[in-house]
Amino acid sequence: MFSDPVIADMNRLARFLSFDQTAGKGPSGTSPLLILLGNAILPTAEAAFQALAQGAVSRLLIAGGIGHSTRLLYDAVQQHPVYRNIATEGRSEAEVLYDIGLQHFGLSPENILLETASANCGDNALQARRVLDGSGDQNTNIILTQDPLMQLRTDASFRHVWRDRPDVRFTSWPVLVPQLVREGESVRFAGTAQAGLWTLPRFISLLLGEIPRLRNAPGGYGPRGAGFIAEVDIPADIEEIYARLRPVLEAGYGDRSF
Numbered sequence: 001m002f003s004d005p006v007i008a009d010m011n012r013l014a015r016f017l018s019f020d021q022t023a024g025k026g027p028s029g030t031s032p033l034l035i036l037l038g039n040a041i042l043p044t045a046e047a048a049f050q051a052l053a054q055g056a057v058s059r060l061l062i063a064g065g066i067g068h069s070t071r072l073l074y075d076a077v078q079q080h081p082v083y084r085n086i087a088t089e090g091r092s093e094a095e096v097l098y099d100i101g102l103q104h105f106g107l108s109p110e111n112i113l114l115e116t117a118s119a120n121c122g123d124n125a126l127q128a129r130r131v132l133d134g135s136g137d138q139n140t141n142i143i144l145t146q147d148p149l150m151q152l153r154t155d156a157s158f159r160h161v162w163r164d165r166p167d168v169r170f171t172s173w174p175v176l177v178p179q180l181v182r183e184g185e186s187v188r189f190a191g192t193a194q195a196g197l198w199t200l201p202r203f204i205s206l207l208l209g210e211i212p213r214l215r216n217a218p219g220g221y222g223p224r225g226a227g228f229i230a231e232v233d234i235p236a237d238i239e240e241i242y243a244r245l246r247p248v249l250e251a252g253y254g255d256r257s258f
């Protein structure tokens with residue numbers, strides 16, 4: 001059973017990682033390009049497709065090849081009551097999501113670019129730039145949408161890859177910021193839409209795994225570590241929350257699911 005302080009700490013860490021720069025409002029500005037990074041949280045793709053269909057963005061790039069988390073997307077699609085007709089096995093994340101956009105949201109192929117070679121978050125940024133450069137796209141207003149718990153690292157990866165282009169502005173839009181609420185003897189995600197979200201073990205794995213990766217120090221991905229991402233400021237209170245949560249979650253909750 002989660003204590004109220006543990007739930008509060010998990011929610012604070014989830015808000016930090018989700019890095020919503022739109023105040024929950026989604027794309028704004030002059031015809032931005034939206035980059036959807038392949039992930040298994042289907043509401044992120046649905047919101048991206050709706051943004052393109054409604055003209056909130058001018059173009060959509062779907063980025064994602066086959067990596068260690070691709071099976072999670074396959075499972076989410078195969079278990080979905082509407083999207084389970086979409087072929088998954090052996091296909092890139094971008095191709096799977098592209099078919100959902102065309103078949104279930106009525107999107108036009110001419111407004112969509114695909115990147116199907118990347119295998120991880122950092123490679124997403126490299127390969128997305130390759131595709132955009134090859135297409136001649138000169139948009140400097142770019143919206144990034146990813147699994148919310150990977151949103152902050154995605155922003156840092158893209159800022160690193162585009163560090164020679166200070167004219168390019170990235171805005172993070174995670175679509176949703178996951179928050180846990182108590183329900184009887186268990187917990188659930190706040191809101192009514194629960195389909196297509198994380199299992200609790202996956203949620204906990206991301207909460208515990210992202211902070212070490214984001215650190216700008218030996219062992220982290222920042223410039224003073226592996227050099228995979230731009231520098232990320234991790235406030236002292238976030239490090240304190242992580243230090244409190246890690247032993248509690250590793251000891252008792254890693255094998256439970258919603």
